[in-house]
Amino acid sequence: MRSLRLVFLGFGHVGRELARLLLAREAWLAERGLRFLVVGVSTGSRGLRADPEGLDLDALLNQPWSPLRPLTRVAGAAPEERAALIANAEADIVVEMTPLRVDLRGEPAIGHARMALEAGKHVVSANKGPVAWAYRQLDDLARREGRRFLFESAVMDGTPLFSLARRTLAGCRVLGCRGILNTTTNYVLGRLLEGQDLEGAVREAQEAGFAEADPSLDLDGWDAAVKLTCLANALMGRNLVPEEVLRQGIRDLSPEDLLREAKRGRAIRLVAEVSSSGPAQVGPVILSADDLLARASGTSSVITLTTDLMGLLSIFEHSPGLGQTAYGVFRDLLEIADQD
Amino acid sequence: MRSLRLVFLGFGHVGRELARLLLAREAWLAERGLRFLVVGVSTGSRGLRADPEGLDLDALLNQPWSPLRPLTRVAGAAPEERAALIANAEADIVVEMTPLRVDLRGEPAIGHARMALEAGKHVVSANKGPVAWAYRQLDDLARREGRRFLFESAVMDGTPLFSLARRTLAGCRVLGCRGILNTTTNYVLGRLLEGQDLEGAVREAQEAGFAEADPSLDLDGWDAAVKLTCLANALMGRNLVPEEVLRQGIRDLSPEDLLREAKRGRAIRLVAEVSSSGPAQVGPVILSADDLLARASGTSSVITLTTDLMGLLSIFEHSPGLGQTAYGVFRDLLEIADQD
Numbered sequence: 001m002r003s004l005r006l007v008f009l010g011f012g013h014v015g016r017e018l019a020r021l022l023l024a025r026e027a028w029l030a031e032r033g034l035r036f037l038v039v040g041v042s043t044g045s046r047g048l049r050a051d052p053e054g055l056d057l058d059a060l061l062n063q064p065w066s067p068l069r070p071l072t073r074v075a076g077a078a079p080e081e082r083a084a085l086i087a088n089a090e091a092d093i094v095v096e097m098t099p100l101r102v103d104l105r106g107e108p109a110i111g112h113a114r115m116a117l118e119a120g121k122h123v124v125s126a127n128k129g130p131v132a133w134a135y136r137q138l139d140d141l142a143r144r145e146g147r148r149f150l151f152e153s154a155v156m157d158g159t160p161l162f163s164l165a166r167r168t169l170a171g172c173r174v175l176g177c178r179g180i181l182n183t184t185t186n187y188v189l190g191r192l193l194e195g196q197d198l199e200g201a202v203r204e205a206q207e208a209g210f211a212e213a214d215p216s217l218d219l220d221g222w223d224a225a226v227k228l229t230c231l232a233n234a235l236m237g238r239n240l241v242p243e244e245v246l247r248q249g250i251r252d253l254s255p256e257d258l259l260r261e262a263k264r265g266r267a268i269r270l271v272a273e274v275s276s277s278g279p280a281q282v283g284p285v286i287l288s289a290d291d292l293l294a295r296a297s298g299t300s301s302v303i304t305l306t307t308d309l310m311g312l313l314s315i316f317e318h319s320p321g322l323g324q325t326a327y328g329v330f331r332d333l334l335e336i337a338d339q340d
Numbered sequence: 341m342r343s344l345r346l347v348f349l350g351f352g353h354v355g356r357e358l359a360r361l362l363l364a365r366e367a368w369l370a371e372r373g374l375r376f377l378v379v380g381v382s383t384g385s386r387g388l389r390a391d392p393e394g395l396d397l398d399a400l401l402n403q404p405w406s407p408l409r410p411l412t413r414v415a416g417a418a419p420e421e422r423a424a425l426i427a428n429a430e431a432d433i434v435v436e437m438t439p440l441r442v443d444l445r446g447e448p449a450i451g452h453a454r455m456a457l458e459a460g461k462h463v464v465s466a467n468k469g470p471v472a473w474a475y476r477q478l479d480d481l482a483r484r485e486g487r488r489f490l491f492e493s494a495v496m497d498g499t500p501l502f503s504l505a506r507r508t509l510a511g512c513r514v515l516g517c518r519g520i521l522n523t524t525t526n527y528v529l530g531r532l533l534e535g536q537d538l539e540g541a542v543r544e545a546q547e548a549g550f551a552e553a554d555p556s557l558d559l560d561g562w563d564a565a566v567k568l569t570c571l572a573n574a575l576m577g578r579n580l581v582p583e584e585v586l587r588q589g590i591r592d593l594s595p596e597d598l599l600r601e602a603k604r605g606r607a608i609r610l611v612a613e614v615s616s617s618g619p620a621q622v623g624p625v626i627l628s629a630d631d632l633l634a635r636a637s638g639t640s641s642v643i644t645l646t647t648d649l650m651g652l653l654s655i656f657e658h659s660p661g662l663g664q665t666a667y668g669v670f671r672d673l674l675e676i677a678d679q680d
Contacts, residue, residue, distance in 0.1 A: 021649070025511065028511070158512075158649070158650055159650070159653060160500075160504060160508035160509060163507070163508040164500060164504070164508050167503070167507045167508055168500035168503040168504050168507055168508050168671070169500060169671070170671055170674045170675065170678075171365065171368075171667075171670055171671060171674050172498075172667060172671070289629070290635065292632075292635055292656060295630065295632055295635060304656075304658075309361070309498070309663060309664070309667040309670070310498055310499070310657075310660075310664055310667055311657075311658060311659070311660055311661075311663070311664060312657075312658035312659075313499060313655070313656070313657060313658070314654075314655070314656035314658065315653070315654070315655055315656075316632060316644075316653070316654035316655075316656065317650075317651075317652075317653060318644075318651060318652035318653070318654070319651070319652075320650075320651055321651075323649060323651070324649070324650055324651060327511075327512060327649040327650055330511055330649070331508070331509070331510055331511060331512070334510045334511050335510065338510075
């Protein structure tokens with residue numbers, strides 16, 4: 001039995017869902033001679049837990065945190081404590097799941113990833129920040145250290161995009177992409193059309209757990225711009241930052257706009273688009289009914305890749321939940337386990 | 341520079357397109373320290389060519405065959421000559437690209453694949469027959485021999501489906517699929533709606549190079565049934581043969597049927613569907629306008645995979661040509677090169 005030791009940075013929606021998935025797949029992994037041990041968890045609000053023998057995930061999920069043992073730290077996870085965990089824990093992989101900070105241009109997650117790679121650890125990031133603002137730097141560092149920097153769930157949850165380009169589209173160049181990448185705006189546009197108002201629709205999306213806590217990240221197109229940057233940098237060799245994306249949100253759209261186009265058989269969606277050269281853009285677009293992007297309603301996402309050898313290829317993710325995000329991280333962990 | 345030596349069985353549309361692709365990517369491969377040498381080519385009508393130093397692909401494509409040198413065979417490639425080539429050529433990979441024979445239940449391609457694996461060669465099959473009628477047997481044999489049996493282009497050309505399930509959806513189970521897998525019927529249904537008759541539409545598809553020479557393979561749903569069997573066996577652990585697929589073709593559909601549904605905003609498509617248990621079916625289905633499958637018109641294909649961890653995932657291939665089929669083979673060759 002081979003053990004791979006993980007550190008979780010963040011234990012919110014995604015971290016908890018990943019913990020549940022690791023528990024659910026324990027037997028499946030064991031059949032493959034593999035065991036993932038979570039040796040450290042740091043959180044923003046509930047301090048930090050570490051156990052070199054492996055934390056009890058079931059207890060982390062289902063019991064109040066205080067009776068957990070052995071606790072190397074119980075106080076809030078101050079940055080220096082988190083840094084010590086990243087650098088010093090005997091771990092193989094650091095899983096970055098802290099919230100995206102657009103205002104801090106991807107920090108502190110970028111620093112976490114750099115520290116982990118420099119300490120000889122692989123990094124799996126569900127946080128888009130390090131990919132959007134520091135892809136080249138972290139990817140180069142990972143190569144120098146002989147480690148992996150993977151981030152499948154940064155865009156469209158666990159839908160294979162980065163692994164698709166890296167592995168199953170080997171030898172094929174991605175020249176551009178166009179898609180609907182932000183779930184919240186897509187959901188909100190649908191609800192506006194059904195008569196809900198903007199605030200109410202955003203609240204619904206937050207309660208369902210897929211909207212960002214700060215609605216501006218969704219409504220002003222930041223989330224889509226950050227994801228588009230990830231795709232441009234990792235799939236197309238670009239060197240963009242999210243601030244360079246021509247970005248327009250959905251706040252100026254009225255229910256009347258949506259209704260008018262719907263009556264004409266068309267749909268308005270927040271479309272993100274970039275190519276291997278030329279500008280990157282996020283903004284509302286009127287789509288004809290036969291445009292595949294118009295088929296992504298509610299919380300569904302879709303992306304069309306333009307490639308040199310495979311022409312146009314579209315991937316459609318139907319109404320995902322947190323499980324799909326956790327799966328993206330799980331898949332990256334398996335890829336590292338396969339090669340380690 | 342590492343050389344991988346290939347034998348081509350078949351040099352029709354796909355074989356020629358693959359040869360063009362190998363020439364076009366020669367420099368790209370060389371940058372990666374890799375060279376593919378085609379050391380043998382067998383054809384149904386123009387005999388067999390072999391050269392242990394590597395055949396001149398440019399000459400194979402663009403010159404009459406007779407002046408090629410050195411010719412170990414010039415007469416028609418009789419089965420025993422082809423067998424000798426498969427078994428005895430000093431080659432790493434045999435690429436099976438002979439035409440699908442439903443009447444022979446996948447033979448002689450199954451025999452080719454078996455012979456090649458037994459001779460210690462990897463097999464890449466663009467021919468669906470070996471996957472539909474002998475997947476388990478050939479996959480087991482490949483594992484015993486420590487060789488690969490790959491067939492990405494058997495379904496939806498080079499669209500990642502088998503490699504997707506094997507690699508980028510690692511740890512995720514495919515529970516079912518539903519899709520439009522046959523290009524010709526999809527094209528023909530569109531042309532019928534536009535006023536063309538069945539024979540004329542089939543002729544157009546044949547002239548464009550994507551219809552089978554025997555129209556029954558397309559119109560009676562055989563091609564879709566064979567592809568569905570490949571998916572069921574390789575992705576879902578089924579043990580089906582194409583004859584077990586509940587199969588209905590499109591011959592009984594009239595332009596009036598299509599027109600009537602089109603006026604109601606619906607579409608009729610030849611839909612293929614199977615799950616990890618339960619029956620496999622191919623037949624005409626009336627689709628509502630918001631069904632993603634209704635968006636695949638002309639020569640486009642689409643498949644929706646039902647999975648345990650990733651929910652529903654659809655992949656859409658837009659109007660592919662032969663280049664996409666050749667790419668599927670190329671991708672498989674790269675996967676073998678990566679691991680060899």
